[in-house]
Amino acid sequence: MKILFVINPASGNKNIDKAILRIHALAVELGFDFKFMYTTGVDDDNAIQEQLNAYKPDRIIAGGGDGTLQMVARNILDRKIPFGILPFGSANGFATAIGIPTNPVDAVEAVVRAERTHPLDLLKFNDKHLCIHLGDIGINALMVKEYSEDESRGMLGYAKHLIASTQATPLLHYTIKTPEQEYNKEGYMLAFANAHKYGTGIHISEGSVSDGKFEICNVERIALDSAIKAGLTALNMFIDKDMFADVICCREADIRISEKVHFQIDGEYMGMTDHLTVRILASAIPLLIPS
Numbered sequence: 427m428k429i430l431f432v433i434n435p436a437s438g439n440k441n442i443d444k445a446i447l448r449i450h451a452l453a454v455e456l457g458f459d460f461k462f463m464y465t466t467g468v469d470d471d472n473a474i475q476e477q478l479n480a481y482k483p484d485r486i487i488a489g490g491g492d493g494t495l496q497m498v499a500r501n502i503l504d505r506k507i508p509f510g511i512l513p514f515g516s517a518n519g520f521a522t523a524i525g526i527p528t529n530p531v532d533a534v535e536a537v538v539r540a541e542r543t544h545p546l547d548l549l550k551f552n553d554k555h556l557c558i559h560l561g562d563i564g565i566n567a568l569m570v571k572e573y574s575e576d577e578s579r580g581m582l583g584y585a586k587h588l589i590a591s592t593q594a595t596p597l598l599h600y601t602i603k604t605p606e607q608e609y610n611k612e613g614y615m616l617a618f619a620n621a622h623k624y625g626t627g628i629h630i631s632e633g634s635v636s637d638g639k640f641e642i643c644n645v646e647r648i649a650l651d652s653a654i655k656a657g658l659t660a661l662n663m664f665i666d667k668d669m670f671a672d673v674i675c676c677r678e679a680d681i682r683i684s685e686k687v688h689f690q691i692d693g694e695y696m697g698m699t700d701h702l703t704v705r706i707l708a709s710a711i712p713l714l715i716p717s
């Protein structure tokens with residue numbers, strides 16, 4: 427068996443040396459061939475395609491944050507190669523949501539030894555952009571933009587951007603059309619979630635990553651104090667579950683927004699938009715799941 431590991435060396439701030447050594451040790455113990463590909467941030471999609479064609483792996487395992495996982499996922503859509511994920515990013519929202527161990531060595535143990543796969547749904551925005559975990563418009567998307575452009579990262583930077591983004595985001599009015607129903611809503615943020623948790627620990631719905639559905643979560647009000655507390659403890663966004671009380675579960679949706687708003691997918695800023703289509707790609711990829 428051949429395993430291609432695609433690792434983003436710029437993701438997160440964890441030391442992954444021991445995890446890399448563990449991969450070498452497991453290769454000897456379990457008898458598989460492996461290759462590392464390190465992303466560069468430039469033309470990585472092509473580099474992954476080249477590796478897939480040249481190395482022809484039986485499995486592909488991505489190490490990084492949500493952005494890296496999504497990039498690998500979008501490159502194996504037509505190939506149905508079992509896909510594993512290692513939470514080597516900073517927030518690791520998706521890996522956390524599906525229960526992969528957060529410690530890098532434990533994650534390697536669990537994912538490399540995994541023998542079963544489970545169908546993983548993905549989301550597609552505007553028939554163009556793939557999403558593995560979460561896209562949103564409004565406050566959080568503006569934070570993603572500001573945070574990625576700021577040199578001074580860390581907790582204080584987070585709190586600063588959270589307050590600024592919250593103040594800068596007006597009350598938005600949206601029309602959400604699903605095949606079943608049309609909704610008129612207002613709020614400060616709409617999140618489109620594939621998994622059932624938003625970042626670390628917040629439970630937004632009973633959805634799973636393979637139910638053929640996604641959740642649209644409207645944040646009707648802003649609990650800034652609890653958001654700041656959450657951020658200062660976990661570098662994570664909103665932890666007050668009441669903020670995600672308004673949830674629609676569907677397979678596709680067309681969203682019109684009263685004005686152009688900031689938009690992000692899996693931690694990557696996508697620009698401004700006043701119209702989105704979202705649909706689920708059911709069972710798009712076989713996901714390796716730890717026993």
Ligand SMILES: Nc1ncnc2c1ncn2[C@@H]1O[C@H](COP(=O)(O)OP(=O)(O)OP(=O)(O)O)[C@@H](O)[C@H]1O
Pocket residue numbers: 434435436437438465466467468490491492493494495514515516517518519692693694
């Ligand atoms: N070698 C590299 N140097 C700099 N940037 C890189 C490199 N490789 C990939 N990238 C960029 O990293 C981003 C993806 O980062 P990713 O989301 O995986 O990590 P993260 O931001 O640390 O994690 P999280 O989503 O968990 O907060 C993409 O924008 C990609 O272009």
